[in-house]
Amino acid sequence: MRVIRVLAPNPGIRELEGTNTWIVGDPPAVVIDPGPQDTGHLNEIVRSAGLVGAIALTHDHPDHAPGALPLASVTGAPVFAARPAEGMLRIRDGEWVSAGSTRLSVIATPGHTPDHLAFHVPAAGSLFTGDAVLGRGTSVIDPPEGDLTAYLRSLRRMRDLSPTTIYPGHGPVVLRARATLAERSWRKPATATTRCGERWNRSSLSRPVRGHPATSRRTALRAIARSPPASVESRKRSIVSIEWLDMIHDPRRLP
Numbered sequence: 655m656r657v658i659r660v661l662a663p664n665p666g667i668r669e670l671e672g673t674n675t676w677i678v679g680d681p682p683a684v685v686i687d688p689g690p691q692d693t694g695h696l697n698e699i700v701r702s703a704g705l706v707g708a709i710a711l712t713h714d715h716p717d718h719a720p721g722a723l724p725l726a727s728v729t730g731a732p733v734f735a736a737r738p739a740e741g742m743l744r745i746r747d748g749e750w751v752s753a754g755s756t757r758l759s760v761i762a763t764p765g766h767t768p769d770h771l772a773f774h775v776p777a778a779g780s781l782f783t784g785d786a787v788l789g790r791g792t793s794v795i796d797p798p799e800g801d802l803t804a805y806l807r808s809l810r811r812m813r814d815l816s817p818t819t820i821y822p823g824h825g826p827v828v829l830r831a832r833a834t835l836a837e838r839s840w841r842k843p844a845t846a847t848t849r850c851g852e853r854w855n856r857s858s859l860s861r862p863v864r865g866h867p868a869t870s871r872r873t874a875l876r877a878i879a880r881s882p883p884a885s886v887e888s889r890k891r892s893i894v895s896i897e898w899l900d901m902i903h904d905p906r907r908l909p
């Protein structure tokens with residue numbers, strides 16, 4: 655199966671070298687994540703693809719989606735997304751995106767965002783993961799859009815597809831796909847602020863942090879509150895770190 659990467663000119667902390675736009679299959683090809691609206695980048699996609707039959711979005715973030723409608727107007731290809739903007743078509747889990755002889759299975763992978771999708775080509779063992787799995791480092795899970803529990807569930811779902819190759823939204827291709835998905839299930843995301851800390855009641859606060867029997871959650875939270883910088887945001891992030899410790903020391907709590 656033909657897979658071509660066109661790297662968008664938007665390097666950054668979250669974007670790594672830039673957004674990977676993937677051209678999948680012989681012409682007419684499927685284009686995944688046209689990236690930002692950048693004329694040079696869009697021209698390169700059209701030149702590399704030959705003929706574009708469909709455009710698919712992993713999610714609607716500004717480093718993945720704004721090039722989609724301009725690319726559609728140049729190529730005449732439809733745009734598919736789970737949270738479509740005007741002029742796009744909605745796709746859901748279990749459906750297929752097709753162009754020519756290429757068929758991509760749509761896999762709902764919420765966590766980074768609620769609308770996040772991965773695209774799977776079972777016959778090739780290929781999984782296009784957007785920001786759900788990056789080529790290196792960890793995904794950003796930032797509420798209210800980000801959801802840690804949903805993210806873990808999505809990682810397991812992708813692992814159960816047993817892909818051989820991961821084509822991420824940023825960073826290099828991952829060849830040890832299944833091992834990487836298993837490993838990511840145990841790794842703390844780079845940024846995680848869930849509201850799970852707010853669910854704690856008095857009795858749960860007196861329990862120790864798992865793996866740290868001498869430290870109660872209350873003690874841990876007090877330490878966090880005292881330690882600079884004690885912004886509300888940084889406290890929330892620390893609470894999530896404790897919640898994460900709980901999860902990784904008690905696999906039964908994993909979704």
Ligand SMILES: [Zn+2]
Nearest residue numbers: 715717785823
């Ligand atoms: Zn991204």
